[in-house]
Amino acid sequence: MKRLQEHFEVHDPNLNLIIQTSIRILVPFVQLFGLYVIVHGHYSPGGGFQGGVILGASFILMGVGYDLKKSMELFPEAWNIAMANLGTTIFVGTGLVCAAAGGLFLDYGALSNWIGIEPAAWRSLGIFAVEAGVGFTVTSVMLSLFWDLSSRGELDGGL
Amino acid sequence: MIINGIIVFLLYLALVIFATGTAGILRFPDFYSRLHAAGKCDTMAAILALSSIALYHLSENPDLGGVLVALKILLILVFVFISSPTATHAISQAALIIGVEPWGREKK
Numbered sequence: 001m002k003r004l005q006e007h008f009e010v011h012d013p014n015l016n017l018i019i020q021t022s023i024r025i026l027v028p029f030v031q032l033f034g035l036y037v038i039v040h041g042h043y044s045p046g047g048g049f050q051g052g053v054i055l056g057a058s059f060i061l062m063g064v065g066y067d068l069k070k071s072m073e074l075f076p077e078a079w080n081i082a083m084a085n086l087g088t089t090i091f092v093g094t095g096l097v098c099a100a101a102g103g104l105f106l107d108y109g110a111l112s113n114w115i116g117i118e119p120a121a122w123r124s125l126g127i128f129a130v131e132a133g134v135g136f137t138v139t140s141v142m143l144s145l146f147w148d149l150s151s152r153g154e155l156d157g158g159l
Numbered sequence: 160m161i162i163n164g165i166i167v168f169l170l171y172l173a174l175v176i177f178a179t180g181t182a183g184i185l186r187f188p189d190f191y192s193r194l195h196a197a198g199k200c201d202t203m204a205a206i207l208a209l210s211s212i213a214l215y216h217l218s219e220n221p222d223l224g225g226v227l228v229a230l231k232i233l234l235i236l237v238f239v240f241i242s243s244p245t246a247t248h249a250i251s252q253a254a255l256i257i258g259v260e261p262w263g264r265e266k267k
Contacts, residue, residue: 015252022245026238 016065023065030058038135042124048131052138059139060146068151071143077155080140087136094129106130162218169211176204189262190254198247202240209236 038051063071095106103110108126109119147155183196213232217225 019245019249022241025241029238 020065023061027058027061030061031055034058034135034139038131039128041131042127048134049138051131052135053142055135055139056142056146059143063143063146063150068147068155072147072155075140075143077144077147080144083136084140084144087133087138087140090133090136091130094126094133098126160218162214166211166215166218169207169214173204173207173211176200176207180204190259191251191261194247194251194254198244202243205239205243206236209233209239 034051034054034057036051037046037054038048041047041051059071059075062074094108098107098110099105101110102113106126108123111122111126112119177200180196180200183200184193187193187196209232213229213236216232217229219225220228
């Protein structure tokens with residue numbers, strides 16, 4: 001067993017070559033599929049939460065295959081906080097704009113009082129805006145949960 | 160129909176390979192050989208089953224929509240073919256690094 005383990009030095013730079021190469025192949029497709037799930041949320045199974053989880057999982061995959069530092073280079077922490085707050089602001093802002101246009105909170109059909117296209121078209125656009133906001137927030141919160149759990153809250157390269 | 164024969168043959172082959180992998184997981188002696196059975200048999204059987212599903216959908220809907228769905232199924236096949244052996248490799252490498260003992264004829 002010792003003889004087997006001597007072939008694997010943990011600090012060998014080529015140790016994770018297979019994993020890192022296949023992650024580099026897969027991650028663009030994972031991100032494209034996450035955006036697809038968010039955008040097609042009102043026609044097919046999926047939506048903001050599921051697409052956000054897939055998008056966040058692509059960054060988590062980079063963090064697992066390389067290390068925490070690489071993951072934080074690709075998606076810096078300031079951007080992460082800004083994106084979580086941006087998603088919440090989009091969600092609540094859509095609801096408040098609908099309320100200001102004369103309807104209830106998140107009552108998209110009321111927006112046709114301001115810009116005169118049909119209420120059905122406004123409902124489709126409003127649901128899309130809310131799904132995009134949920135997707136942004138879920139992506140960044142998933143990633144920051146992974147960072148905090150894997151480095152015990154220190155964000156100093158735990159893995 | 161000969162296309163139905165091909166579909167049934169591919170599904171049957173996938174079933175046999177899945178059964179072989181299950182028997183390997185249940186009967187092999189240690190972690191590495193069980194992982195070997197699980198990884199290889201699941202990848203091959205998933206490829207056969209997905210290609211037979213794509214063929215079936217294409218034979219039922221021989222138009223552009225059917226071709227698109229079959230291409231999506233083939234895309235799933237490519238990703239399974241890339242990611243399943245990589246996951247098996249990662250698990251076995253992690254087990255070797257933390258020192259899981261391989262099965263041998265005699266213990267020293």
